[in-house]
Amino acid sequence: MEQAKGKYLGIEIGGTKIQLCVTDSDYNLLECLNFLVGDSKQNSIILEGLRSRIATLVSKYPIESVGVGFGGPVNQKTGEIYQSFHVQGWDSINLKAWVEDLTNIPTFVDNDANIAALGEATLGAGAKYNRVFYITLGSGVGGGFVIDGDLYHGADPTECEIGHVRLSKTEGDIVESSCSGWALNKKLEAYIANDPSSILNKLTRTNKTDCSKNLMEAIAAGDTGAKKVLDDTIDDLAFGLSHVIHLVNPEIIVIGGGLSNLGTYLTSTLQAFLPNYLMATMKDKLPLIQTTKLKEMAVPYGAVVHASKSIQRTNHTK
Structure with missing residues (x-):
């Protein structure tokens, strides 16, 4: 050949x-x-x-x-x-x-x-930017940082482990334990167990799927309890990402993984919450936040x- x-x-x-x-x-x-x-x-x-x-x-x-x-x-x-x-x-x-x-x-x-x-930095949502931070919100939470087209690597063995950034001093209280797909689903299951009359519970029983798959429909139908569970999760994510912004201040944050399917609700809510956790000079100069283009x-x-x-x-x- x-x-x-x-x-x-x-x-x-x-x-x-x-x-x-x-x-x-x-x-x-x-x-x-x-x-x-x-x-x-x-x-x-x-x-x-x-x-x-x-x-x-x-x-x-x-x-x-x-x-x-x-x-x-x-x-x-x-x-x-x-x-x-x-x-x-x-x-x-x-x-x-x-x-x-x-x-x-x-x-x-x-x-x-x-x-x-x-x-994403080369062919996706971050292709026009020089400082691209990527976070995947799936069964776990991982991250990567690209500078001028090249991956950033720290000392061995790993780096950019945004999923293991702590949300408090309590052991195990990390971004992954609050903001991963399984963590959100666990919180939603607890919510519908406590409120069987909720719109989310009714949709979940009717559609016979995971409650997270009915989440946006439930919120659109007026389920304020489900909305609070999701907003609290996004607020935790904003707090975790504030550390990324303070340390490396990327031009764009690209979100992948299953929770990226929340789309503009996720990105707009993040943009609303992030200023609460940033130093004054950064509040009005947020990185662009987009969901994955390459999926x-x-x-x-x-x-x-x-x-x-x-x-x-x-x-x-x-």
């Missing part, structure tokens, strides 16, 4: 879904494969699924480099996994070496929130950007 350059493979390894996408040098999507992790949550199943799909894509496209966004802390220099918060068996595995042994293609691994930040493709697209930038940097230093 003619070894034409400029095709990149991006891989997302999460706790629920695995995605593999190939793009050209302009980041046009050529093909995307995905599969579910399954209930067993074992890394051996993920590796086997990756093995066959990577082989398929590598045989079809002249891949120049591979980028991987992994759901947990990683050593981005060596590719070693420190921990997965969702799947057993990943600790101390060198994912970079595993992919390179399989493909003989240079591979670059980073945390999935970092990778999503790079995707569920933020990590795969970020991974191909990471693959492209990393191989170019590697080649330049040779």
Whole structure:
């Protein structure tokens, strides 16, 4: 096969879904494969699924480099996994070496929130800005910071862990424990248990879905209790993000993950609450706050950007 350059493979390894996408040098999507992790949550199943799909894509496209966004802390220099918060068996595995042994293609691994930040900063909502902070509000809460097109990395082992920023001195009282998708759903379940006559409870019983999926409809129908639960959660998020603004003052904050589906309600309420926690000179100069443009493709697209930038940097230093 003619070894034409400029095709990149991006891989997302999460706790629920695995995605593999190939793009050209302009980041046009050529093909995307995905599969579910399954209930067993074992890394051996993920590796086997990756093995066959990577082989398929590598045989079809002249891949120049591979980028991987992994759901947990990683050593981005060596590719070693420190921990997965969702799947057993990943600790101390060198994912970079595993992919390179399989493909003989240079591979670059980073945390999935970092990778999503790079995707949004390059191809998404933050593409016009030089200082982009990304936060994902899903089953967990993670963050990444991009400066002039490059990811910020702190000292080993990790950085930008906005989900672990404390909301008080109490252990466990962190942004993730209040503002993640599961945390909001838990609060809403407690609310409808205490108020069975609430609009949210009636919608949840009628639609037979999680209460969080009926939240905005309930609020629109006048459920003030449900609105207070959501607003209190957004207020906690504003307090957490105020620390980010005081420390690095990004031009834009991009919100991804499942709770980004709250859309303009989330962003406008955040903008209303944030000044309560900022120093006087910053109150009238808030960062732009937007929800993700790339949505569920933020990590795969970020991974191909990471693959492209990393191989170019590697080649330049040779």
